[in-house]
Structure formats: structure tokens, C-alpha cells
Amino acid sequence: MRRSVLVRFLGLSLAVALGAVIATALIATYSTSEKLQGEIDANTGQLQVDGEIYGQLSKYAADHPTWSGVDKLVHELGDKLGRRVAVTTDDGSVIADSARMLGAAPALPSVPAATIDVRNAGVSKLSAISGAAVYSARKTVASGISGFVATATAAPPFVAYSDWGRTEQENQTQERLAQQAVACWNAKGKPASIRKTGSVPQVVIESTQSPAGVRMLEKPGVAADDTCSPPGLNAPSAKAKIVNDDEIRRARACLDAAGMLYEVNDFEGLQSVEPKSKGDVPAKFDDCTTQARVQALTPYVAPPAKLYLGAKSTFNVFSGEGLLRTAATALGVLLIAALVMIFAGRRLVRPIVALTGAAQRMRNGDHAARVPVSGKDEVARLGHAFNDMAESIQRHDFQRKAMVSDVAHELRTPLANIKGYLVASEDGVVPLDSELVTSLLEETELLEHLVTDLQDLALADAGMLRLHPAPRDLTELAQQVVAAHRPTADAADVTVTAVGGPSPAMVDSARIRQALGNLVSNAIRYTPPGGNVVVGVRRVGDGYDLSVTDNGSGIAEEHLPYVFDRFYRAEHSRSRSTGGSGLGLAITKHLAEAHGGRITVTSRLGSGSTFTIWLPAAATLSG
Template identity: 80%
Template sequence: MRRSVLVRFLGLSLAVALGAVIATAVIATYSTTEKLQGEIDANTGQLQVDGEIYSQLSKYAADHPTWSGVDKLVHELADKLGRRVAVTADDGSVIADSARMLGAAPELPSVPAATIDVRNSGGAKLAGVSSVMNVYTARKTVAAGAAGGFVATANAIPPFVGAPDWGLTEEEQRNQAKLAQQVADCYTAKGRPASIAQTGGAVPQVMIESSQSLAGARVMEKPGAAAKDDTCYSPGLYAPSAKAKIVNDDEVRRAVACLDAASIDYQVNDFEGLKSIEPKAKGDFTDKFVDCTTQARVQALTPYVAPPAKLYLGAKSTFNVFSGEGLLRTAATALGVLLIAALVMFFAGRRLVRPIVALTGATQRMRNGDHAARVPVSGKDEVARLGHAFNDMAESIQRHDFQRKAMVSDVAHELRTPLANIKGYLVASEDGVVPLDQSLVTSLLEETGLLEHLVADLQDLALADAGMLRLHPAERDLSELVQQVVSAHRPAADTAGVTLTAALAGSSPAVVDGSRIRQALGNLVSNAIRYTPTGGHVVVGVRPVESGGRAGYNLTVTDNGAGIAPEHLPHLFDRFYRADVSRTRTTGGSGLGLAITKHLTEAHQGHITVTSNPGTGSTFTIWLPATSG
């Protein structure tokens, strides 16, 4: 996608304006927070709000090994629930605070609302599976204090990493979903309709139709323990994650070592792929037993969950623009916007000026004769297009300069031979070495004819290069032109022992310059005769075709000569190029015929192509439009 420099500068200006608007909106938002907070407090149960905050942060702690990145969640909760939310480490350092603005924030309440320690409490997600837990103590105390919050603590016997979706990788989640679908399909195939229920990020639950009904309605239930003997039930249906197994194994290993050292009797139970430890005697939860299992859980979970943190809750702080703190924040915001604008414009200006400087240097090198000067280009804007245009121009100048030098060298070479021959014969005749008879005059006339032909070809190319090649278009029958070319070249073909014929398709009217088309076809026919061995044949044809949606004709010259090697095909229409380097000017022509033919064809808004197979011959095809324009 091309990006305009004008559009980019407009975008930068809008970005700066947007930054100023956002900063203004932030200041205005803080100034109206107190009123909004009163409305939120009047419509939302404070305890429910605080419980949701605690639950969301506990879930985050259970899913992440550190508190890094919790700042986003803290601000989302604060904006959604209208509460100030702050999380600090045990040493009092602030991890995240929704009231922090530009590095400053009001002081935290004196008493934390709760301590988030999922290693002891299990967290919002981890404590959700009570079927594999023996709760030792659970205590929740709600107290009104300066923070207006609550204090919640809980202790549980391992394993508590039993939530079926805890620690699942994306691949494990896909495997669980696939397995659940297979189990549901199996029950359905056996006549017990089954479906899959899934809420949020939890693992899919297979629900089968119960044999009982409630008030005539169908009742869906999860497969019970008896279903494990059913062929449809899979042990891996609700298997814990690999991460949960690692934590559980480490937890049980540590607890067993501690209990063995304390000589406490215990038993290890298995449930859905996880292990739990219980006293040998039911309900015999001694302090030592609880201490061993609790410490084992804490040590096993430490690498996988966030460390303990204190949660502070309170009303969002009001913000007065005209207070000392408000003026400081306003000034800091304004300076930040100005700094960002200056940096953006500085880097954008450098990026714009750099290619212009490079273009200036390359232009100066071109002026000093360095036609190989180029500029590096990146992007797709106007400056990049200017760079591409400069490189194309430099490439064209260098190519034409090379062609000019090569052409001067080739012309000098082509003129040198006939002039040397003429001069040599004349000097020899003047010295009396060679008599000036009819034979010598004939030879001199042949050399003069070669020179005249070469000069005429060069003149045609010069006119074509200058765009001054004059055409006199008129409606002509291309079949008639082909017949004329064949008749004109048949004596040369007979002399070479080559059969020259025409393949016509009836009348072929077109608006062309007849003499120029005969010249173009004549060049092709001359080459075909020259490169076709004795006994071969050359066919000149014309037939109607369409090209690019335009009606036209293909003029073809086909021979069964030696053919052209593939590496020569791209250069056939270059000046003075000969595919057979053994041919000289005398036997191979001037080397300009095909170049002239190409120019004449393009002057008629047509094009020329060639196909060839070494050993079987070549076909040159000129396409001409039926009408001019």
C-alpha cells in the first residue's frame, strides 16, 4: 500500500492532536471521578465488587509465575468496578496501582483488604474442585475498616491443583476437546443422547441424558463413577494437565517425606490422575500433619504461581486540576505531549531528509560523469518513487551511453572493411599492380553497395531512435505485400537452392505503410534464406488473429534451417548482433536488419517475436493491427 508523505504528515499532526486530546480527557476524567464514584457505590454492592476483584487477581496469580503484567488487569478492574485497586509485595513495594499517574499516587490505605496467596488458599481457579480436597479450616471475616474491604484466608489439604483446566496448554486443550467429542459421539451412537458443555476457558464437559426425568423434562447429567466401566468412558476425559501432575507429584513427594520423618500414618488416594494425602484415621488432622501438607503445597507451587501479595481497595482518588498536585500533573502531561511530538517529528524529518540527501549526492556524481551512481530506496511513498525514477533514469543513461559507445565501435568496424578494400584496390590500380578493368570496377561497385546499404540502415535506425521514422499508412492487402516480397526474393532463393513459397489466407486488408512492411518482411526473408541450407524451404504466411483484444494479422517467416540456440534469442534484435559469430559482414549482412524490422513493426503499433529449435528451423512472427490508432 502506497503511503503519501502528505498523508503521513497529516497523520503525525493528528496523532499529536490526539495525544493532547487524550491528555485533556485524562485530566477531565480525574476531575469528575468523585461524582461518578458516588453513583457506582449507590448501585453496586461493595462486598460483591471487592469479592470479584479478589477473585480475578487470585486467578491471575494462579495462572502466572510472577505479578509482571498485572498492571493491565488492575486498571481494567478499576475502570469497570469504580474502585481503586492496588497490589503490593510483602516488602511494601507497589506492584500495580490504578491511581498511579505519571509515577505519583495518593497514599495507600493503612490496612490491606486481603492477602493474595494462592499457594495456601488455592486461588479462585485452583480451589474450585472440592471433590478431591479435604478442607481443614476455612475462615472468612468481613470487617469494616479504613479500606472498607474484607480479609479472607483458607487452608486446604493437598492435592488442590485439581481444577481440570489449570495449567492446560493449547495442545492439551485441543486433545481434551477432541476426546470429549469422541466420548459424546460414542454415547449418542449407543442410544444415549450426549452433548458437550463448555463455559469460558474450562475444559469441555460431556453431558448424557439421564434415565430419570424432572416433570417430564429431559435431564442431562455427567457420566458418574459407574460410567468408568462403560466402553464409551475414557480415563483421560478429565485428566489434569501435565503441569498439574508435576506440581502434584512434587507436592506429594515433599509431604510424604515430611510425614515419614514425623512418623505420621497416612494414606495416598488417587482421583482423576492426581493424588491426595489423608490421615490413616479419618479426621485425624493434627497440627504436624497440616503443617507437612501445607508446606509441601507451598514449596511445590512456588515456581508456578505468583508470590504472596497484599491487596488494597478504596475509592478512586479525586483529581483537582488547580491543586498543587493537579498543576504538577498537568505540567508533566503537557511536557510529555510536547516531548512525544518533538521526537516523532524529529525521526520523521530525518527519515524524509535522508533520501533527499542521498539523491542530491547521486545527482552530483552523475554530473561529474559517474553514470553508475544509484540511491538506495525503501518504502512506497513519493520520495521512494522519486528514488526509483532517479535510478531508472541513471540506468537508462548508462545503458544508452554504453549502446552509443558500442554502436560507434561497431559502425567504425563495419565501415573500415569496405573502405579498406576500396582503398586497397585503388592504390593497387594506381601502382599498376592491378589493372583497372571491368572486373575491378565491378568489385568496387559491390563494396560501394555494401557501404550504401549500411549507411541506409544506420539512417533508418537514427530516425527510429529520434522518433522521426516517417510512415505513409494506407489501406493495403497484406497478402499482396507478401506475394511481392516472395517474388522479389525468389531469385536469391533459387541461387541458394532454397524453396521460397507463400501461405495466404485470402484477402487481408490493413492500414500500413506498404514499403516499410515489405522492408521488414524482406529483412526476415533474407535472413531465412541466408541461414537455410541447400534443399531447404522458407514459407512466408499471413493469417488473421487477435492480440490484446485487437483484431490484426500475423505475418510469419518460417524456415527449416539450422535454428537458433536459446541463449541467442534475447539478443537477436540488438544492433550488430549475430547468432553465428563465424559469419562476416560479407556473408552475414550488416547486423542491423532485425533491429530495423523491430523498429518498423513497433512504429505500426505491432510487435515481433521469434521461436526456434536448434536443428529444425525458426519462425519469426510480426503481429500488425488491422487498423491504425
């Protein structure tokens, strides 16, 4: 039993709809379960351990432009804290996984524990990265902690921290400046020393002992004499300065475009942007400064990544109630899909039926069969394509019939002449002398030439026109063609010349002489006595132009598009009385294209014509 397209289309649509319902229910149930499980895990322990993992990875992201090399830190954290730690990109590609062994690892949880994005992280999160709280001043203090700035909405804390982005050379400079400060304080009678927190040198000044006998630390920033702090002691790193400058520039440009009032504060090398109006910070202000920070930090910190902790859990996807609800939803979706597809399918099948009927009529010989087309969808384009195909078939059928008629006519003329002379000779009306034999040979040659031309065209149409390329000089071939046609030209009182310099190319010399010969023969035939025919060869780009120019009768503009059609003749300037089979130009066109070239014509009625064959210097021959 043959099933219609409508039934198959409907069945397929219903199957897709059913699959979509099941997949949606599966994903929704699965995601909800995972999310709930994640919330339960987050509230039942491991908060301190997970916070340490997050802090360590966030610090790595702040200190490195990429995640390359984080694999070692991930494995160390996993071994030290007893948790599976995995870091992936936003699209799910695994960057590092402490559980991966020999390229394999258990499946990750469906929901990440956190997203590591130091560009967008708030102050509270980033304070863990810098190893300190949020600082409100940038002054050397007695405890030795120096280099902090009130950044407001400008730089994130880790940029303002003293050792962020600092090179080894900058560390050495800070060490030298700290030593100068210590020497200065010692010279003033205030014992001072250097302590280090990480790579940051800290100047510590000892003051008098308290009544309890405990040494106190003096705050140089508050003291009346603070001249011992050399310039640059609290300067940020060059990297932090670049990031801060870029961020301030971007923030100001955004705020200026938004027409918001702001002020820029400077704290020993780092700037901050703050709104002029006190109170709540406008949302636009916060958006401008946040985007500026993200864009400025992007080249210097690792891109956002997802942090997975623990292992994938398994859940029961469908409960009894969930299964009933899914089945009811599926039935509703299937019903809607069936109604929609019935209406849509009928609209789809109707033009297909029309196309089928038209194709059957064409099979039965009705080449005028067409289909009505409306709209611009795929079926409409199919209808247009069918109509174009039918038009082409009808046109070629007409051309085929016309060609058969022309071939019959061309063959009939010489055969009728030969038969007439032979019958007349047999009846004794015309003596069988040398003059009659010469006339019969001329008719035979004309017939042979016509048959040869038809054979060449048949080979070209079948793709069997064989060429034998060899290195030849095109100017030399043009001169040979001129020499071969000079007797005919002299008889017609037409001057034929060839011009051109050395023109080496890979061509089939016999076929090129044939093509040029057809053009020269036509030019002589349609050039009046005293006229000129010039065969020229010249270099044009990566090929050569072989042109045949005459000052004969020319071709009317309306006939130019058809001069290369078989058996085509313009009625006045190309009449049958001038001779020729009407196939020469068609053959020439095939020969030019077989050499990878082309042929064109320019002409004005009464002013002559120019036929130009362009051939590539290194032709890619076909056939």
C-alpha cells in the first residue's frame, strides 16, 4: 500500500513532538533534582573547605592571564582537602580535574558549585584573594602593612594590593626603598626594621615601651615627621597602573556618554571614580564602572570558568505523579501537533500534486505543460524550477526541429544539383565534359564540408572533440591561415594581412587554424572588393586575443546574440546566396571553449565586424 506524503509527514511530526515532550520532562526533572541536591550539599557542610578551594583558584585566576598550568594546583587541592575539584570553561570543556586518571574521569555534577570570574567578583569575594580585608586608606602604618587604597568602584582589591602584578625588578626596587626608609628612621633615633608578608616589604617602627613593658608601634603616617618614606614606597605595580588607567578611561567615557556627574580621586598612583551625588549609587553608574573593570582586566586575568565539587549524583527521574503529568502533557502536545500538521500538510501536498500532473503531461509529449506558482517558499521555488525546465525543454525541442529542417535543406541543395547534372548528362542534354565534372566535384566538396562540420559539432556536443596540444606560436598560425586564404582573397579583390609578435601557447594547431580559417573565410565573403581583412594577435593579461577584423557589410545589432547559433544567418547581410553551411561560427565557438577560451563579436551595420578569440597562454584543454 502506497502511503501519502501527508501521512508520513504527520507521523514524523508526531514522533518528533513526542520525543520533545519526553526530553523536556527529563531535562526539567533532572535539572530540578540536581539543583535541590546542590542546595542541600551547600547547606550541610564543606563550606569552609569549598571556600578555601574557591579562594585559591580565584587567586590563581587573578595572577594569570589563562588557566594554563592550573592542573597542578587542582590536584594539590584535591589531595589536601579530600574533595574532587574540577574546572571547566563556559562551554563545558574540562580545564583540570583532580579525579581524571589517564584521560578518564567520572561524570561531573550537572550544576557547578560556583563560577570563577575575578573580573566581575564583588569586594567580599575578592578580599579572600588579596589575603586582606577591604582597605580605606593608602598610608604606611605601624604594623608594616602598606600599599592599600580606597578604590570605591574603581579597581578591584587585588589590583590595589601591593604585590599584585609586580615583577622581580619591581620587588627589588621596593626592597631598596624600604631599606632607605629604615635607615632614615634609625638615623632619627627611631628603631625600624623590615618585615615581609609574601613578597611585600613592610617597614616596622618601634616606639617606647608601654607601662606594661610591651613595645608599641608608631604610625608614621600620623606622626608629625613622615619624611622618611621615599617616593614610590607605596607605588602600585606597573601592571596595576596600566589596568587602573585603562579602567578609569573606559569608565569616564561611559559616564560622559551617559551625562552623569562624577569625580576622580587619586591615591598614590591609583585612581577611583565616585559619583558626585551622595546616597544611593545610580544603576547606570554601577554598570559603567563594572563594565570598565571587566574590559580592563580581561587581558590580564584568566577567563570565567565553572567550578565543580564532589561527584555526579544519581536520581529517580520520573515518579508516579510525574509520569502521569508527563503523559497528559504529551497527549495534549500530540493533539495540537496533529491538527497543525493536517492543515500544513494539505497545503504542502497540493502543489506537489500539481507538479506530478504537469510532469506526466510532459512525459506524454505536452511540452507546454506548466504549473501555477504562488509564494516564495521551497515548494514555490520548485515550481519555478519546473517551469524553467519545461521552458528549456520546449525551446531545445524547437531548436532541434529547426536544426533538422536546416540540415535537410543544406543537404538537399547540393544533392539536387548533382542529381540534376547527372540526369541531364544521361539524357544527353548536357555533355559529360571536364566542366561538368568540375561542377560536380564542387558540389561534392560542399556536401563533404557540410557533413564534416556536422560531425565536428556532434563530437563537441558529446564531449568527444579530441585536441592534441603542443607549444605553438599563435602569430605563426595566423600567418599560415592568411597564406591559405590569400588566393580566395585575391580573387575577391580583398587584402588579407596578419599582424602580431611572438605569441607562444599550448594549443592544437590544426583546430586553431580551423577556427581562424572559419572567421577569415566569413570576413572575405562579406567584405566588398577593395576591402581589408586583418588577422591580429596580441597579449592580453594571461592570454592572447586572436582577432579577425573586416570593413565589410557588418551585422545588425539585433542579430549579434545569435551569430554563433547553428544554421543562423542574418537575412540581408548573411543571405544564403553568399554560400556557407551556417555552421562555421558554431564550430569556432566550440573550438575556442575547448581550449579554455571564448569568442566575442562587435559589429555595426555597414562598418564591418571584429570577431575575437581569447585563448589562455597556458590553456587547459578539454575534450
